[in-house]
Every structure is written in C-alpha cells, then in structure tokens.
Amino acid sequence: MTTPRKIPVFSPIIGREETEYVNDCLSTHWISQGKYVKQFEEEFSRYSGCQYGIATNNGTTALHLAAVALGLKAGDEVLVSTSTNMASAFAMYYQGAIPVPVDIERDTWQLDVKQLERKITAKTKAIEVVHLFGHPVDMDPVLEIARKHDLKVIEDCAEAHGAEYKGRKVGSLGDLACFSFYANKIITCGEGGMVTTNDKALADRVRRFGNFCYGDKQKFMHDDVGYNYRLSNMSAALGLGQFRRLEQILERKREIHARYQKNLTGVRGFNIPAIRPWAKSVMWMFNVYLTPSEFGMTRDELCRNLAEMGIETREAFVPINKQKVFLSKGLVREDDCPVANDIMETGFYLPSGLTLSHDDIDYVCDAIKKLARH
C-alpha cells in the first residue's frame, strides 16, 4: 500500500546560513540584542528602498507602531483594504482609530482605488494599503488622493517582500511600511516584523515607542508610555540568513506560480487573479477563486474533496466589514464591500510551500481537473 500524500499549504526552507547565524548568537550568548538586529535592519530596509528600518517582534506590532508614530488617536479614521489579515485593522484599533473598509478589485484582489475618495470624511487621517498576496496596489492614484486630502499612507507589506510597483520596491512608497516575518511569509524570523521609512522623525518615533520610551538622560525615567516590541538577536539572525536567500525564494515562488498557471489555465470556473503589467508580484501564495456555477461545486466542497486527497488549502480572508467584533460595535456595515464578500466565499489558496516538488503541483492540479465539471 502506498502512503497517502500530505501536501501542506506552506513549508519554509531553512538553510546553512540561518543555522550558522543562530548558533553564533547561542555560542556568543548575544541572545536578546546584538549585531544581527542592526545588520538585518540595515540590509532589509536598504533592499526595500528605505533609509531606516526598525525590527519588531511581529508584523502586527510593526503596524501598531506605525499608527503610534503617525499620532493616530481615538475617533480618527483609517481607510483600509477590507480583504486582509485582521492585523491590518486591529493595529489601528489599538490606538482607538476606526478602520474603514474599502472594497477590492475582483481580478487582482487589490484595493479598488476608485472607491477611496467617497469614503473620506473630516475624520480621515490615513490610508492603509495592503499589497495582498504579494501583488502591489496601484499606488500612484493612492498617493495623489493622499496628497490632495492631506492623509498619511501606511503600506502593509506583510505578504510582499521584494514586490515592485512601476519598478519601485514596495515598502518605500508611503510614509511608513510594515513587514511580517512569520513562518509562512516570504522570508521568516519565526516571529518578526519591520517598519521601514525614509522619514527620520517617524523612524525615531517608531524606535522610541517600540523600545519602551526609555529616557535619554535618565534611562528609567520614561518620556512616554512605551511598548516592548523589540526583535531578538536570535530571530534577527534567522531573518538575516533568510534575507540572504530572498532571490532564491522569489524564484521558487515564480516557478510554483508558473506551473500552477500552466496546468490550470482554462479550467472552467477556476479563476486565477490577474497581474497588472506594471506590477512585479512576488506571488506569496497561489490564490484563486471559483465561479461555482461553472466549476460545478462550491469552494468549500472543492476544498473538502482536496483535503481527502491530502491536499491542504486555506480559504480567503474574512473582510473587515464582515468581522463580528466590528459589526457588534456598529463600526462597519456587512454589505459594504460586495466584491470582498464574494471573494470570502469563493477564494482560497493552494499549497505554495517552498519545498513543493513539480510532482506535488501536478498531483494537486490533476485532482482539481478530475473534480471540475467537464
């Protein structure tokens, strides 16, 4: 009997450099803070087109520090791509700011910039774009609207390390940007994050608030209520090792995407999101959405069937405007963002781990084609 296959949605690759750098922390006893934090900050922020990088202990705390640094406070409104990891919305809400959901485009799943202006009120202070699944948002119109209405721009780059908008790296396009280095992100620290910016004053605020607002003259006389959101030297060591293989990882992502696309293009009702000609997407995960009437079953039915064949999938995000916790507070309207609401029901992603073989991909594609109505 053959052992049944198990294909997880994701698995990272951890190589020699990562092991070497982490072991260096252990053997030198520089485990909390040390040279790897600084090196990781410098190299990653430079790569992302920024002068300043501040490492944090995860992507959510990076986003919270962005909100703190911009001075967001109770009652302020922040326009946010509605289809996202709730960290994007929660981090604003930690400051009392209200995340205002903005719908996405069906063919790219990215913020629909045409919907932005009608959501602006006297309370709007910032726009938070999310480069979802590694595809950049159409930033020129976003920046134009921000200038016109005097709004700050935060980029949520948690899924988009290395992505480019018209030849410019994401992470350097708004006032502040936030990355995540969770295990399934493009590169990982285990848990980790980073804020990048070209604004020195903002960088200083992020660093100060993320490191407890220690006093300058008298260390333990804090000059404000700060947070401990620091990244450890061990995590940064892992992150630096991962950063050194970023190009290899991005190449793997391209390969995986290309093979899925080749195998699955033309399956009726099985829709692969578009990539804009001006975009360099890093294809975080192979995300798709179904048209159930054409495909012959619903997303949930398909994913159940795939699970029985050992193929793990992950359903699309529940948008901000559908979150019970925000609905119960009267902050959002459920039917506000119809496209994201539809993607929530029909969207999902296929296994996109870095150790996936061609044979694994073909196995997944054959399974889907067998299940599709012909």
Ligand SMILES: *Cc1c(COP(=O)(O)O)cnc(C)c1O
């Ligand atoms: C993962 C993710 C985050 C949060 O990052 P953590 O490191 O898990 O806290 C925020 N935004 C988006 C879009 C994400 O995918």
